[in-house]
Amino acid sequence: MKNKNIKTAKNKEITRKEALKKMGTYAAFTALGTMVLLSPKAAQAGSTAPEQPRRSSNW
Amino acid sequence: MLNYLVKTIGNKKWLWFKNTNNYLQLDEALFQVFEKLEQQISIDEVVNWCAQIYNLRETDARKTVLKIDALFSEQLKEKTQIKKEEFVYKVPDSFFSSKNYLFNDFVFHIEYGDAQIETMLHPLFAHLEILDNESANQNLKLFFQDKTFVLNIDGKQIGIWPKNEDHIFKGQVFMALLNATYSKTEKDWVSVLHASAIGNDKSSVLFLGDSGNGKSTASALALASGLQLIADDFVPIDTNGQVLAFPAAISVKKQALEFLSLRFPELLKAKEYELKAMNKTVRYLAPQRLKNNSGRPVKALVCIQYTQDVDFELEAIDIHLAFQHLVVDSWLSPEEKNASFFMDWMAELPAYRLRYSNNEKMIAAIKKLLNDQ
Numbered sequence: 001m002k003n004k005n006i007k008t009a010k011n012k013e014i015t016r017k018e019a020l021k022k023m024g025t026y027a028a029f030t031a032l033g034t035m036v037l038l039s040p041k042a043a044q045a046g047s048t049a050p051e052q053p054r055r056s057s058n059w
Numbered sequence: 060m061l062n063y064l065v066k067t068i069g070n071k072k073w074l075w076f077k078n079t080n081n082y083l084q085l086d087e088a089l090f091q092v093f094e095k096l097e098q099q100i101s102i103d104e105v106v107n108w109c110a111q112i113y114n115l116r117e118t119d120a121r122k123t124v125l126k127i128d129a130l131f132s133e134q135l136k137e138k139t140q141i142k143k144e145e146f147v148y149k150v151p152d153s154f155f156s157s158k159n160y161l162f163n164d165f166v167f168h169i170e171y172g173d174a175q176i177e178t179m180l181h182p183l184f185a186h187l188e189i190l191d192n193e194s195a196n197q198n199l200k201l202f203f204q205d206k207t208f209v210l211n212i213d214g215k216q217i218g219i220w221p222k223n224e225d226h227i228f229k230g231q232v233f234m235a236l237l238n239a240t241y242s243k244t245e246k247d248w249v250s251v252l253h254a255s256a257i258g259n260d261k262s263s264v265l266f267l268g269d270s271g272n273g274k275s276t277a278s279a280l281a282l283a284s285g286l287q288l289i290a291d292d293f294v295p296i297d298t299n300g301q302v303l304a305f306p307a308a309i310s311v312k313k314q315a316l317e318f319l320s321l322r323f324p325e326l327l328k329a330k331e332y333e334l335k336a337m338n339k340t341v342r343y344l345a346p347q348r349l350k351n352n353s354g355r356p357v358k359a360l361v362c363i364q365y366t367q368d369v370d371f372e373l374e375a376i377d378i379h380l381a382f383q384h385l386v387v388d389s390w391l392s393p394e395e396k397n398a399s400f401f402m403d404w405m406a407e408l409p410a411y412r413l414r415y416s417n418n419e420k421m422i423a424a425i426k427k428l429l430n431d432q
Contacts, residue, residue: 024387028130030123031115033086035130038383040080040391044230044251045293 062135064399065090068406071379075398076134082386082402083134084379088113092127102128147216148209151202159195160187162306163240163352168195172202179229182332183307186345197239201232210235230390233307237295241303249296249397249404253388255309256289256302256355257281257425263289263302263355264428266363267384273365276315277421279344283322284422286429288346289355298397300404301354308343316342359428360385360410363421371420373413381410 024039062077072090074083085093095105102124110120154170156177161167166189171177180201200211208228210217212235220228234251238244255266255278268274275291282288290305297303311319311326320326329342360381382405391401411428415421 025383028126030089030126031119032088032092032109032113032123035083035085035089035127036383037130037134038082038084038386040082040250040386040389041253042390043224043226044390045226045233 064395064402066399066402066406068378068402073382073402073406075395075402077393077395077398078136078138079134080391080393080398081134082382082391083130084382089123089127092124093131096124096128096131145216145219148202148204148207148211148219150200150211151204154200154202156181159189159191160184161189162187162236163304165197165240166195167197167199167236167239169199169201172200172204176201176203176208178332179225180232182330182343185343186308187306197235199232199235201228233293233305237303237305241297243297246392246394246397247298249298249300249392249401251390252294252296252385253292254294254360254385255291256294256357257429258287258289258302258355259429260287260351261355262358262429264358264425265294265302265360267360267381267388268363272363273315274363275309275311276319276365277363279309279311279315279319279323280418281422281425282309282346283319286422286425287349289349291346296357296401296404297354298400299354300400301356303354304349304352306346306348308345310341311344313340319344357408358431360408361425361428362410362412364412364414365416366414367416369414370417371415371424373411373424376410376412378406378408378410381405381408 024041026037028035028037064075064077066073071084071086074085075081076083092105092109095108096102100108102121106117106121106124109115109124110117113120115123151172155173157168157170158181159166159168169180171181198213200209202209202211203222206222208220208222208225210219210228210231217235218228218231220231230251234245237248241247252265252267255274256263257266257278258264266274266277278288278291288309289302291307291309293305293307295303295305316326323344326342326344329344331340331342333340362376362381362384385405392398413421413424
């Protein structure tokens with residue numbers, strides 16, 4: 001039971017880390033202060049173009 | 060030769076890594092540890108030095124040194140270049156549609172391979188469409204073949220992107236339009252910010268904010284009050300730190316429609332589009348045509364937020380936080396000189412948080428920021 005809890009907690013931590021990385025931010029906390037790693041986006045365009053589901057078999 | 064840049068900004072260091080195009084903010088003490096590691100001093104020696112100088116327990120000092128070592132090693136690692144053999148796609152014999160757009164005395168002829176690609180781009184530029192068949196300055200063919208997006212300009216294949224990189228494909232089309240309009244190449248841009256740029260003939264202010272915070276609504280309000288919309292959602296910054304106009308339409312969400320249609324009645328008749336991935340419905344509002352398309356210096360960054368329970372509140376925010384917000388939400392040039400310029404430029408910019416529900420006060424504050432010396 002105890003082990004199961006530890007596993008769940010670890011999984012949660014990984015998920016949070018992954019989520020931060022996905023957002024382009026990774027923070028590391030140390031005894032001497034904080035490091036924040038920032039990743040810019042690969043695409044230049046914004047996020048507001050409409051989309052439509054592809055109907056052709058090409059997708 | 061160093062493959063990173065370092066700037067001292069207030070009480071922190073900002074670093075840029077050439078191999079990854081990532082940025083790092085860290086405290087001075089942590090940077091000193093990195094410098095020791097850079098001098099090829101052994102981990103054990105650095106741990107001892109760190110424990111002594113900063114009065115840390117050996118275990119804490121070791122954890123810190125190892126974290127720094129791991130992070131920097133990852134960022135400084137040489138990138139292995141995978142040479143992709145680029146297949147040249149066959150340009151289709153016929154296209155779904157073709158349209159001409161006029162911006163800045165430049166005529167673009169865009170051919171869309173299918174309805175989906177047309178819908179991805181045309182609503183943002185529909186207000187620039189010209190119906191007469193003037194000879195175009197540039198011809199773009201956009202199509203999807205073998206699960207791949209293809210961008211072809213003036214008969215040359217510029218790039219290909221897999222289906223899941225549709226946002227990069229769209230970004231490259233925007234970039235192609237931008238470069239042609241201003242006779243520049245990608246290297247001539249320091250960044251393209253996910254922000255809104257509002258201004259007058261001489262200067263601009265950038266609105267930042269997470270999606271849903273009301274950036275575009277605030278931009279539309281500013282537009283209604285006589286200010287200029289320089290760019291929305293795609294804000295190009297040149298190597299002088301100036302914002303250049305980009306004429307894509309403003310997206311107006313359903314929640315803001317009733318309110319904004321009082322000022323822009325044309326929105327009531329505008330076609331509605333569904334952004335499925337973002338779970339929202341939008342209409343597009345055409346920006347006004349600017350008489351002056353030259354660059355405008357940026358006076359301030361404003362993290363804007365519409366909040367019903369706050370009448371008006373403007374407060375200065377930490378530039379380190381503003382930097383974090385901007386970097387992860389924007390495209391930043393991987394060129395060393397541009398990265399260096401970007402950090403210097405950001406460090407000098409005043410940054411604010413503006414929360415409001417009183418539109419008049421919000422607009423008055425933006426006008427004041429624009430006119431401040």
